[in-house]
Amino acid sequence: MKQLVRRIGQTVALTLPVVLVTTGTLAVTRVPWAPPTGLDQQVVAASSGDGAGIGRSTTATKAPDGLAPQESLRVALLDELRAKNPSAALDLLERSMREQPSLTPYCTSLATELGKAAVRKYQGDVQRARSFARPVCDGSFASGVVG
Numbered sequence: 001m002k003q004l005v006r007r008i009g010q011t012v013a014l015t016l017p018v019v020l021v022t023t024g025t026l027a028v029t030r031v032p033w034a035p036p037t038g039l040d041q042q043v044v045a046a047s048s049g050d051g052a053g054i055g056r057s058t059t060a061t062k063a064p065d066g067l068a069p070q071e072s073l074r075v076a077l078l079d080e081l082r083a084k085n086p087s088a089a090l091d092l093l094e095r096s097m098r099e100q101p102s103l104t105p106y107c108t109s110l111a112t113e114l115g116k117a118a119v120r121k122y123q124g125d126v127q128r129a130r131s132f133a134r135p136v137c138d139g140s141f142a143s144g145v146v147g
Helices: 002-028 038-047 068-085 086-099 099-119 126-130 142-147
Strands: none
Touching: 068 086, 068 099, 086 099, 099 126, 099 142, 126 142
16 A cells, blocks of 8 residues: 555656646746747738727727827727727727737826726716726726726
């Protein structure tokens, strides 16, 4: 019995690290900051046209001239919020952070500003504005709604 337990322990000790390393490596290959694979390049090439594309807003592609990228995104987000609802603007923010990682330092302030704009859109109805909150940029939208 002792030998059986010992053998099982040895087998687990040898195979567990291999399984953990393999699954960890596979998980890391699909993160946004990883270099694109051949499939990713095809997807990017297919979606890099002048049109809005599936699930994209035309306001995000038409940035005002002369603005910094984060200011251009801010304008597009506020336009999206005014035209549709805070949920659509949060979708655009989340997608923009994924597609343009260089803008992530501005995510918190943009989400907070969206929260404040949502309260203004609904004439001070904090409950209605808060109903759109979700954890984009560490919940900064919700803090903008409250503050």
